[in-house]
Amino acid sequence: MNKYTLLFIPALFAGQVMAQDKKPDPANDPKTTEVWEPVPKIVTPGKLPQDAPSDAIILFNGRNLDAWHAVKDPAKPAAWTIDDGFFTVKKGTGNIETNKKFTDYQLHMEWKIPENITGEGQARGNSGVFLASTGGGDDGYEIQILDVYNNKTYVNGQTGSVYKQAVPLANANKKPGEWQYYDIIWNAPRFNEDGTLQKPASVTLFLNGVLLQNGFVLKGATRYIGAPEYKKHGPSSIKLQDHGDPSPAISYRNIWVREL
Structure with missing residues (x-):
């Protein structure tokens, strides 16, 4: 060495x-x-995109309307017509809404305009889903449902619009007689103790897999006449509308929700 x-x-x-x-x-x-906690919960997805995942609340199981009640009289069950795996608006019975109340959620629902639909404009298969029902009648925040496959109307009142507030980004409607589907993400508004608005509501919406509303911030609850406005509320039901049109009525199936 x-x-x-x-x-x-x-x-x-x-x-x-x-x-x-x-x-x-x-x-x-x-x-x-690197972030290791909290570990996301395990959710088993459905076999198909429209199938309910393991943590979903089923609002219509194809057999009964036990999860719903009549808006006119909450003590009464929903009176719409049940058929083979779907249900149809029974004109004149009024709106229906869920027994359970929700805040933020993911909603899947499928609907069909009847093939023999008649009428034009807003009188052509008109219905709607209110993402938070804040009272009787048509109070709440409405996403419009209507046949606009080949039917002209005001664009903030066509399918996929936040009614009278937000024009949809596209017209992705199928022909009457074909099943269509909404996938909706709803973030409910938040209010201060004195009733003033703390955070507005927002919605993201897909129709038949096509984005129609991209995190739209709502200006308030739906108003047929006048500007939308907010009024304090908490968790609310999901409501479906009986518009009372003379034309054949709309049908619904496969409705489920995931609380967020």
């Missing part, structure tokens, strides 16, 4: 000690940006 080797060994040992003592620079350490 020569003198140079004797000098190299202590220097190598000192270098190893310094390397062990040196802590990693957080700015260059990928672990500093």
Whole structure:
């Protein structure tokens, strides 16, 4: 062993000690940006995109309307007509709404304009889903449902509009007689104790897989006449509209919701 080797060994040992003592620079350490908790819950998706996932609340199971009641008289069950796996608006019975109240949610629902639809404009298969029912009648926040496959009307009142507030980004309607589907993300408004608005509502909506509303911030509840406005409320039912048109009525099926 020569003198140079004797000098190299202590220097190598000192270098190893310094390397062990040196802590990693957080700015260059990928672990500093890793998040491990909370762990997202496991949700088993349905076999098909329209099938309810494991944590969904089924609002219509194809057999009964036990999850709904009449708006005119909450003590009475929904009186709409049940057929083979779907139900149809029974004109003159009024709107129906869910027994359970919701705040923020993901909603899937399927609907069909009858093939023998008549009428024009707003009198052609008119119905709607109110994402939060805030009272009797048509109080709440309405997403319009209407036949606009080949039917002209005001664009903030066509299918996929936030009624009288937001024009849909596209017309993705199918022909009357074909089943169509909405997928909706609803973020309910929040209010201060004194009733003033703390945070407005927002909605994202797909019709038949096509984006029609992209995080639209609502100006308030639906108004047929006049400007929309907010009034304090808490968790609310989901409501379906009996518009009372003389034309054949709209049908619904496969309705489920996931609370967010």
